[in-house]
Amino acid sequence: xxxxxxxxxxxxxxxxxxxxxxxxxxxxAVLLVLVGIRQPDFLAPPSLMSFLxxxxxxxxxxxxxxxxxxxxxxDLSVGSLVTAQVVVAARLIDSDPxxxxxxxxxxxxxxxxxxxxxxxITTRLRVPSFITTLGMFLILVGAVYLWSDGxxxxxxxxxxxxxxxxxxxxxxxxxxxxxxxxxxxVLAVAAVLLMRSDFGxxxxxVGDNPRTAExxxxxxWRTRTFAFILSGLAAAVAAILLGGYSGVSFQAGAGxxxxxxxxxxxxxVALGGGRGAVVGAMLGALTLELLFALMNFYGxxxxxxxxxxxxxxxxxxxxxxxxxxxx
Amino acid sequence: MSDSRPVPLLTLRGIGxxxxxxxxxDGVDLDVAPGEVHAVVGENGAGKSTLMKxxxxxxxxxxxxVEFAGATRTFRGPRDAQRAGIGIIHQEFNLxxxxxxxxxxxxxxxxxxxxxxxxxxxxxxxxxLLASIGxxxxxxxxxxxxxxxxxxxxxxxxxxxALDARLLIMxxxxxxxxxxxxxxxxxxxxxxxERGIGLLYVSHRLAEVFDLSGRITVxxxxxxxxxVDTADTTADELVRHMVGRELSSYYPDRAAPEDRxxxxxxxxxxxxxxxxxxNLQLRAGEVLGIGGLQGSGRxxxxxxxxxxxxxxxxxxxxxxxxxxxRSPRTAMRAGIAYVTEDRKGEGIVPRQSVLDNALLASRxxxxxxxxxxxxxxxxxxxxxxxxxxGAGDDQEIRFLSGGNQQKVVLARxxxxxxxxxxxxxxxxxxxxxxxxxxxxxxxRLARDGAAVLMISSDLPELLGMSDRIVxxxxxxxxxxxxxxxxxxxxxxxxxxxxxxxxx
Numbered sequence: 001x002x003x004x005x006x007x008x009x010x011x012x013x014x015x016x017x018x019x020x021x022x023x024x025x026x027x028x029a030v031l032l033v034l035v036g037i038r039q040p041d042f043l044a045p046p047s048l049m050s051f052l053x054x055x056x057x058x059x060x061x062x063x064x065x066x067x068x069x070x071x072x073x074x075d076l077s078v079g080s081l082v083t084a085q086v087v088v089a090a091r092l093i094d095s096d097p098x099x100x101x102x103x104x105x106x107x108x109x110x111x112x113x114x115x116x117x118x119x120x121i122t123t124r125l126r127v128p129s130f131i132t133t134l135g136m137f138l139i140l141v142g143a144v145y146l147w148s149d150g151x152x153x154x155x156x157x158x159x160x161x162x163x164x165x166x167x168x169x170x171x172x173x174x175x176x177x178x179x180x181x182x183x184x185x186v187l188a189v190a191a192v193l194l195m196r197s198d199f200g201x202x203x204x205x206v207g208d209n210p211r212t213a214e215x216x217x218x219x220x221w222r223t224r225t226f227a228f229i230l231s232g233l234a235a236a237v238a239a240i241l242l243g244g245y246s247g248v249s250f251q252a253g254a255g256x257x258x259x260x261x262x263x264x265x266x267x268x269v270a271l272g273g274g275r276g277a278v279v280g281a282m283l284g285a286l287t288l289e290l291l292f293a294l295m296n297f298y299g300x301x302x303x304x305x306x307x308x309x310x311x312x313x314x315x316x317x318x319x320x321x322x323x324x325x326x327x
Numbered sequence: 328m329s330d331s332r333p334v335p336l337l338t339l340r341g342i343g344x345x346x347x348x349x350x351x352x353d354g355v356d357l358d359v360a361p362g363e364v365h366a367v368v369g370e371n372g373a374g375k376s377t378l379m380k381x382x383x384x385x386x387x388x389x390x391x392x393v394e395f396a397g398a399t400r401t402f403r404g405p406r407d408a409q410r411a412g413i414g415i416i417h418q419e420f421n422l423x424x425x426x427x428x429x430x431x432x433x434x435x436x437x438x439x440x441x442x443x444x445x446x447x448x449x450x451x452x453x454x455x456l457l458a459s460i461g462x463x464x465x466x467x468x469x470x471x472x473x474x475x476x477x478x479x480x481x482x483x484x485x486x487x488x489a490l491d492a493r494l495l496i497m498x499x500x501x502x503x504x505x506x507x508x509x510x511x512x513x514x515x516x517x518x519x520x521e522r523g524i525g526l527l528y529v530s531h532r533l534a535e536v537f538d539l540s541g542r543i544t545v546x547x548x549x550x551x552x553x554x555v556d557t558a559d560t561t562a563d564e565l566v567r568h569m570v571g572r573e574l575s576s577y578y579p580d581r582a583a584p585e586d587r588x589x590x591x592x593x594x595x596x597x598x599x600x601x602x603x604x605x606n607l608q609l610r611a612g613e614v615l616g617i618g619g620l621q622g623s624g625r626x627x628x629x630x631x632x633x634x635x636x637x638x639x640x641x642x643x644x645x646x647x648x649x650x651x652x653r654s655p656r657t658a659m660r661a662g663i664a665y666v667t668e669d670r671k672g673e674g675i676v677p678r679q680s681v682l683d684n685a686l687l688a689s690r691x692x693x694x695x696x697x698x699x700x701x702x703x704x705x706x707x708x709x710x711x712x713x714x715x716x717g718a719g720d721d722q723e724i725r726f727l728s729g730g731n732q733q734k735v736v737l738a739r740x741x742x743x744x745x746x747x748x749x750x751x752x753x754x755x756x757x758x759x760x761x762x763x764x765x766x767x768x769x770x771r772l773a774r775d776g777a778a779v780l781m782i783s784s785d786l787p788e789l790l791g792m793s794d795r796i797v798x799x800x801x802x803x804x805x806x807x808x809x810x811x812x813x814x815x816x817x818x819x820x821x822x823x824x825x826x827x828x829x830x
């Protein structure tokens with residue numbers, strides 16, 4: 001007896017891949033529509049550009065956090081690291097423009113150093129990263145208070161502040177393009193390229209199954225430590241942009257670590273590592289900022305921000321957990 | 328069974344169990360009388376553990392009945408079985424090291440007075456309980472973490488007795504014990520017998536089985552082969568029952584003598600925490616089979632060679648040059664590849680693509696050497712060569728069948744052009760088709776000059792594939808057998824019924 005095997009048609013429905021960026025794109029689109037209905041002006045280039053510039057720091061922090069989370073760890077220290085960086089910058093620059101560039105380099109080095117310490121304590125001393133970075137968070141808060149005797153001293157130079165507040169004027173079509181947006185675009189492209197490199201693929205593999213990675217010759221501790229360093233560097237850049245935009249205060253970085261983690265989770269990245277795209281994490285941060293803007297337009301109290309963040313984080317993790325267990 | 332025996336305490340009839348469509352137990356009958364020690368023996372994977380889990384409420388059987396103390400029972404979980412009077416002593420103890428003996432024994436059902444735990448009563452009862460099994464030297468208020476393994480085992484037994492267990496299951500009780508401690512266990516078992524407690528005794532070690540048991544049930548491939556009175560049988564007969572099956576499947580031709588190259592890897596008196604005085608030579612072009620029971624040091628050997636838990640004593644030479652293989656990376660640089668036994672836990676990165684899985688090792692160790700594009704092309708060719716079926720390169724590997732996953736893992740290692748390959752249970756959990764594909768591949772690698780070390784619990788596979796077989800027992804080499812050895816010879820070396828040949 002002969003049967004004709006039905007050949008599968010080359011037609012393929014787009015599958016929603018776990019860890020893909022499709023869900024977050026949909027959410028973002030819905031929010032954009034809602035914003036467009038309520039406040040059409042917001043989507044016009046001038047305000048959109050400045051919104052993107054304003055969101056750059058949290059998007060960068062989300063990218064930094066992504067590297068750590070996708071490798072299976074956490075970084076709770078970034079918020080206080082941002083605060084520390086801003087306060088340190090103000091005191092070191094002390095309104096002297098000539099010191100701007102050395103201080104910028106110093107901040108980057110400081111961010112990398114904090115990441116290195118976080119990474120080494122987590123991987124070599126086997127302290128869970130949740131505890132390591134919580135400890136680092138507290139250490140930085142205390143150190144900054146001690147170092148500045150309780151009130152921020154000195155001031156940022158105009159040179160330093162321009163990254164966060166100035167823009168290219170009169171750009172055709174777009175109008176005013178903030179420097180911060182340019183920094184964001186460059187670093188976002190770099191992040192995407194990094195995740196496509198050997199290092200990036202290995203980083204995700206480490207988060208997915210560190211045992212397999214180790215037995216395939218990956219130096220798991222180095223890979224994870226490098227992720228912490230990237231997160232520290234992202235915090236340094238975010239601090240430079242934030243300091244420029246909103247000035248020096250002990251509140252400069254408050255709560256940013258949770259904002260970043262929420263954004264990463266919202267972007268479809270699995271807590272515990274091994275799944276998700278850096279673009280998703282960055283879009284997650286953008287979505288979160290847009291949501292806050294939307295709440296603002298609808299007159300929802302800004303006091304609810306952290307409540308909303310908490311709700312999102314629980315919901316996003318619950319959705320990804322039930323989805324992956326039902327497979 | 329003859330009717331002269333007392334009414335059985337436990338009767339199993341026609342017990343069956345499948346996992347994911349694989350039949351693990353099929354129509355197993357077994358009974359235990361009060362005060363009887365009934366031993367259950369069989370190869371790895373014969374279904375002993377599954378059967379014990381069914382009796383102790385860990386799994387529900389798909390078919391058959393469990394009758395205990397005269398009533399048919401369906402246990403809803405281990406606690407349910409415990410309440411009914413069935414205790415199980417696992418190989419790994421379930422004790423809280425920071426608590427005292429008494430607290431462990433009465434964990435979860437502490438004697439209570441006026442709403443508070445009555446410590447004095449608990450200590451008294453524990454002391455009495457321990458005395459009743461002849462254990463008078465063990466203080467009830469000692470911290471369990473400070474006790475030796477044998478004493479911890481006594482605590483486990485007391486724990487079961489505190490729950491009025493009438494049937495005790497002992498799963499490899501001597502695996503963790505030193506020789507002199509085994510004697511103590513024997514005494515304990517006999518006192519339990521005197522109290523009328525039935526014992527189901529699972530062990531690989533035939534010597535113990537003969538010393539202790541009244542009857543022996545042999546399981547093979549999930550079926551009961553036979554149940555014999557211990558007095559009427561011999562170790563050789565048991566071994567025959569354990570393995571007796573026909574060699575039916577096809578295996579690729581073995582290496583001809585002239586195909587065997589020089590010694591590539593040479594271990595001299597090598598040892599570490601799990602291995603002692605291992606002497607082994609691995610030649611280019613051959614498949615060296617490693618037999619032995621689980622826990623006999625087979626995997627420890629592969630892991631030591633691969634630098635996961637390196638040798639701490641002895642010498643290792645690679646192509647006549649001394650080497651220290653202190654990490655997987657050094658081993659990989661030396662041309663060694665290791666396909667792990669636990670594919671899911673250590674072999675794949677489940678949520679990454681097939682391609683990422685296949686590239687993992689090349690990216691980690693030889694990233695700088697080869698161009699990215701060239702490497703990807705090569706790995707794609709390898710994936711095609713090992714015939715990974717039904718999957719695109721970008722599909723997550725966890726959705727592939729076990730056989731295809733294993734082929735991807737193989738491709739990962741082949742991409743490094745290894746000269747020594749260590750395979751730990753390369754075909755476990757793999758369908759027949761993929762199995763023979765992997766057998767062919769292993770043989771082809773050897774023919775191309777690689778030195779292959781293959782660990783297998785699957786005796787037909789071990790015998791069919793190996794050019795030589797080294798059998799391990801208790802962390803050292805129990806003996807070596809040539810190609811064409813029989814299953815009986817391998818099992819006899821593995822369980823230690825014969826003296827090891829003087830080398």
